[in-house]
């Protein structure tokens with residue numbers, strides 16, 4: 001029988017690295033390849049309505065076996081980060097981990113250190129899956145993909161577990177910010193959903209950044225350097241000055257933590273005539289994004305005053321918004337997750353992510369979607385690893401979650417609401433009748449003061 005570990009190892013071996021600036025969706029063909037494998041497996045498990053659309057999004061439904069329970073969604077992404085290669089992943093399975101630093105065999109300079117990853121301290125005796133050091137593992141988010149598939153398999157194989165319907169959604173290109181571009185929430189049709197895309201175990205991530213992207217275009221003037229005096233405007237030099245003036249000590253990812261937002265120049269390209277700089281704007285407070293954009297605008301204005309021949313344009317686009325506000329619409333989403341994690345034997349903890357998830361966009365679009373953890377660690381790095389027991393607890397959490405939602409009967413709620421409405425109507429009719437009879441039982445001559453009686 002297929003185990004959680006079998007599935008995970010099978011999925012990480014398919015190269016699904018997302019690619020920025022690709023002309024296609026999904027951005028790379030490997031994502032479609034894994035999507036087909038997943039759709040076939042979902043069909044083999046006898047899930048209902050298994051589909052893979054032209055964008056590579058795979059959906060399926062675990063039918064509910066209690067009437068009236070709301071539908072929930074489980075969502076993870078098949079792509080891996082473009083920050084490091086995931087071609088030819090050679091997973092290393094470490095059973096009964098000894099609690100020491102782990103040297104990776106394919107590149108012994110790469111060592112997963114306990115001092116740099118304190119979560120390892122709680123994993124002695126557990127099973128870890130690492131790479132050989134030459135690639136990403138892709139546990140982000142194939143741990144989530146495998147956890148969801150295994151939880152679905154358990155629900156399908158055990159009809160005695162009572163639960164509501166569960167919609168499974170595997171998305172593409174999350175790592176390059178396009179995970180929800182083609183998601184149709186009407187088709188998903190859930191009360192709420194959960195992304196399985198978090199680190200460690202027991203985490204409920206209910207707050208993400210609010211995020212904008214600023215693109216700075218600096219246009220200079222190019223001319224042969226031999227004749228350049230007083231005529232050349234070098235966009236590269238201006239770009240250097242521009243970046244130098246973005247606050248570093250107080251507002252960069254490398255100098256801040258916790259709830260402090262940042263400005264992060266992360267791409268620069270171009271030459272003497274023109275340079276493009278991309279800057280990430282990040283804050284938990286949406287309105288602070290405008291202040292951050294103004295810092296860039298002020299730098300541009302000063303630089304332009306110093307170099308009037310140059311052109312500096314800043315274009316700000318919205319990326320995603322803090323999900324916290326949108327989760328208030330369905331408070332049961334996090335409350336039941338908390339209960340499910342506890343039922344799985346893990347202590348739940350709420351976390352704010354200094355990042356975004358597919359759930360940020362989904363929540364904003366109207367589907368409240370907190371993020372749950374799956375046992376992945378050190379993601380986006382060749383030092384990435386996953387802890388099998390933590391992944392197993394994530395499976396337990398999902399099975400518990402499906403049962404807890406199964407106890408929420410929406411028909412019952414609707415019937416109650418109808419009853420309440422009927423009761424309210426009866427009450428007001430009685431009140432009206434009572435008021436009407438009183439006013440008509442008062443003797444006519446006393447009903448108006450004599451001096452105000454109409455003639």
Ligand SMILES: [Zn+2]
Nearest residue numbers: 140141174197
């Ligand atoms: Zn992820």
